[in-house]
Amino acid sequence: MSPSRTRPALVALGAAALLTASLAVPQASAADRTPTALAWYDATAETIATAGAPTQVTNSRTWAISWLAAARAVRSVPAGVDRGAYQEAALAGAVHRALVTLTPSRKEQLDATLKETLDAIPDGPAEARGVTAGERQADLVLASRQGDGLDPASVNAPYPVKPAAPGVWQPTPPAHAPAIQYGNRLAEPFLLRTQSQFRLGPPPALDSRRYAADLAEVRAYGAVDSTVRSAHQTGTATFWLGSSLTLYTEPLRVALSRTDQGIAGQARLVALFHVALVDTQIATSDSKYAYERWRPVTAIRTGGIDPDPDWTPLHTTPAHPDYPSGHTTYAGAAQTVLSALVGPRTAPFALTSPTAPGVTRTYTTWKQLSDENVDARVLSGIHTRSADEAGIALGTDVARYVLKNPGRLLAPR
Structure with missing residues (x-):
């Protein structure tokens, strides 16, 4: 075979x-x-x-x-x-x-x-x-790595929800489930000095133009019954709905199969990629729970800008705060590692998604994956564009740090 x-x-x-x-x-x-x-x-x-x-x-x-x-x-x-x-x-x-x-x-x-x-x-x-x-x-x-806090029970440590207030995260419909991934921000990174080393600045203020624009965009394009979202945009939202780990397994394999750095370079590529992604997920939860920004569905239904209690996103909102988007922090880190170690462009490769059966998309740069992730979370109605763009920046920062300090990781013990 x-x-x-x-x-x-x-x-x-x-x-x-x-x-x-x-x-x-x-x-x-x-x-x-x-x-x-x-x-x-x-x-x-x-x-x-x-x-x-x-x-x-x-x-x-x-x-x-x-x-x-x-x-x-x-x-x-x-x-x-x-x-x-x-x-x-x-x-x-x-x-x-x-x-x-x-x-x-x-x-x-x-x-x-x-x-x-x-x-x-x-x-x-x-x-x-x-x-x-x-x-x-x-x-x-x-x-x-014993006791590093990345086991499932520790990852989903209980999170005390704050009283409802403008901008403050609350459990989201339809399940109104408890928050998940709170424990990530308490876990031991592989390389970061602290979980908060790259904590983002605050999200846009609720009375800012940027916030109003963010909310207007997701209200229009992310609604389940949107009249402005195209079929292609709906497809983008659905294609990138699943686990980032699942969706990036094939792109990393493509990069692994095309590198000319030998077996040591191949092992280094996979190791640094996943170390960067663990530390990125820790940093993501640190910023998420530092700011506890409400999700678009809560903001649109109960906020001060033309509230619509019946507004529903295209896809179900995950049970953790909006800022930043975890999908885009993952994308930013992955793009940074792949671009640095195998180059920003590659020959065309096909990608499928378990959340979009029968659909194949073709890519030639790692940045294309990031760009689609940014759009997808807005089009799904589950993130603001500010949260998505901040995610790219955070993932990029963490990955650059890992790439600048590989000796601390790779030296044989």
């Missing part, structure tokens, strides 16, 4: 095909075998799709731990062993050990992938020492 034909299963993470996939590992010739970094990328994606946590940042943590261990393990090669064999074995050993530890229910499948990798590497000291190094780095990263 050609590696390229396995992509649709991983694009729609969590699809039934993954849940029922055979545990057998088909034999392949050396020419057809998926390169080691891509094979373990796919194994990580499949592991999270089938046995991941219910909280996005917890799954980002799994990616970050596994690939940070791999990046450390492949960085230094001992004298006297074959470099390529050692690095392949080290990457496999690191990702396998981390994933089995974090998702033990997938041990059988991960063991099969490890066997396939090692069967393709000549037996000898390079293979043995590589696996040992990878497992050691995984154990060290796992130990360093």
Whole structure:
């Protein structure tokens, strides 16, 4: 089977095909075998799709731990062993050990992938020492992240809602569910000095022109019964509705498959991408709960500008504050890492979305993904444009910081 034909299963993470996939590992010739970094990328994606946590940042943590261990393990090669064999074995050993530890229910499948990798590497000291190094780095990263507050219970720590007042977040219809992701702002970052290191300035004042313009835009374009939103715009909102982690798994794989930096560069790319995204999600919740800005549905229904108690957004509003948008902080960080490490442009690649079945969109720059995210959250009726643009800025700041300080992360322990 050609590696390229396995992509649709991983694009729609969590699809039934993954849940029922055979545990057998088909034999392949050396020419057809998926390169080691891509094979373990796919194994990580499949592991999270089938046995991941219910909280996005917890799954980002799994990616970050596994690939940070791999990046450390492949960085230094001992004298006297074959470099390529050692690095392949080290990457496999690191990702396998981390994933089995974090998702033990997938041990059988991960063991099969490890066997396939090692069967393709000549037996000898390079293979043995590589696996040992990878497992050691995984154990060290796992130990360093114990109790970091990114488990699902800690992520969704209880949040005391403030009394209703202009601008203050309140649970949103239809479920009026308790706030989620409050605990992210209390978690331990991978690299940021503090959770608030890049806290945004305040959102637009309620009596400002910018606020009025924001509200007018989302009222018109984000309503479920909007008469001005085009079919294409509705499609954009629906395409980007799902989890950012899911939607960016394929673009990152595209970048991984097209880089010419070798296995060390591939491991570094995935590690820095997900470290940046964990820290971005922590920083996002810090700003969200520092400002506690109400969502458009609350502002339009109960605010002081032409209140409309029947206004309903196109898509259901998530249960956390408006400012900034988490989707766009993710997009800003992802764009920054990918642009820095593989360049801002790439050959056309196709992307599908689990929230828009049957739809394929094609992109040639990472910025196009960010731009669509910004528009999508307004068109869904769940964020203001100020919240979306602030998200891009925050994600960019966090990712730039990670990219400027990789030595603190990647040096083998």
